[in-house]
Amino acid sequence: MKPTIDPSDPKRPIIALDFPSKTATLRFLKKFPQDEHLFVKVGMELYYSAGPVIVEQLIEQGHDVFLDLKLHDIPHTVERAMRVIAGLGVRYTDVHAAGGSDMMLAARTGLEDGTAAGQPVPKLLAITQLTSTSEQQMQSEQLVNATLNTSVSHYARLAQKAWLAGVVCSAQEASMLAQITGPEFLRVTPGIRLVAHQAGSDDQKRIMTPEAAAAQGSSQLVVGRPITEAADPVSVYHQIKQLWEEASHGLNKTSKKSNQ
Numbered sequence: 380m381k382p383t384i385d386p387s388d389p390k391r392p393i394i395a396l397d398f399p400s401k402t403a404t405l406r407f408l409k410k411f412p413q414d415e416h417l418f419v420k421v422g423m424e425l426y427y428s429a430g431p432v433i434v435e436q437l438i439e440q441g442h443d444v445f446l447d448l449k450l451h452d453i454p455h456t457v458e459r460a461m462r463v464i465a466g467l468g469v470r471y472t473d474v475h476a477a478g479g480s481d482m483m484l485a486a487r488t489g490l491e492d493g494t495a496a497g498q499p500v501p502k503l504l505a506i507t508q509l510t511s512t513s514e515q516q517m518q519s520e521q522l523v524n525a526t527l528n529t530s531v532s533h534y535a536r537l538a539q540k541a542w543l544a545g546v547v548c549s550a551q552e553a554s555m556l557a558q559i560t561g562p563e564f565l566r567v568t569p570g571i572r573l574v575a576h577q578a579g580s581d582d583q584k585r586i587m588t589p590e591a592a593a594a595q596g597s598s599q600l601v602v603g604r605p606i607t608e609a610a611d612p613v614s615v616y617h618q619i620k621q622l623w624e625e626a627s628h629g630l631n632k633t634s635k636k637s638n639q
């Protein structure tokens with residue numbers, strides 16, 4: 380499989396800013412040098428506590444933002460919400476693929492209609508199966524009579540038909556999806572951990588290390604607690620970035636050689 384990684388594009392893991400307030404978020408970001416332009420994710424906790432102003436402030440500080448609100452409602456409601464989101468200037472936003480094709484098409488229309496002329500339309504992603512869901516849970520609780528890979532690839536095909544830019548999936552499914560949807564369709568992967576087997580009470584079920592995620596062809600890594608709860612978040616961020624870059628670089632070299 381040909382990796383999608385462009386060596387001239389500095390790969391930045393997306394940091395999930397899962398904090399309870401604007402104050403806690405800005406305190407965390409102060410640990411990074413002022414000229415470090417990060418790719419950050421604002422999820423429900425932060426957005427519901429701080430509101431759209433936190434998104435505006437992060438963009439003003441030079442960061443790129445993935446607004447991860449995982450919309451899932453009737454098409455009309457989602458379209459109207461996406462018109463508002465389009466005005467915030469985020470790079471990525473998302474919906475649940477389980478909301479269906481009509482809802483995904485409506486979300487895209489809302490984003491396109493709500494984006495000011497000359498501004499880039501935010502990339503729309505679809506959640507496939509949450510990385511906290513195991514195959515066994517999916518089958519018994521969602522009554523899905525299929526494998527997890529079948530469900531994830533079904534949702535990815537549906538999202539691609541609705542003209543979305545990509546999906547959120549676990550890195551474990553990234554390589555399979557690249558074969559099915561082509562390398563340009565984004566595979567944004569949370570559930571990244573520095574060790575392959577997570578112990579304890581972590582809620583993530585489908586995890587991967589940054590190196591393994593690169594080998595599987597993840598387009599973007601999403602990392603929360605391994606960075607935000609680290610004693611030294613800046614050095615863990617750079618460690619993950621370096622692991623990912625090095626593994627991706629190795630893949631690019633291999634693919635260039637095999638293309639010669």
Ligand SMILES: O=c1ccn([C@@H]2O[C@H](COP(=O)(O)O)[C@@H](O)[C@H]2O)c(=O)[nH]1
Pocket residue numbers: 395397422506508509510511547548569570571583601602603604605
């Ligand atoms: O399937 C999904 C979709 C979204 N997420 C989000 O990513 C981060 C992961 O945080 P960690 O602390 O690294 O587990 C979090 O904001 C989730 O809401 C996901 O984990 N899985």
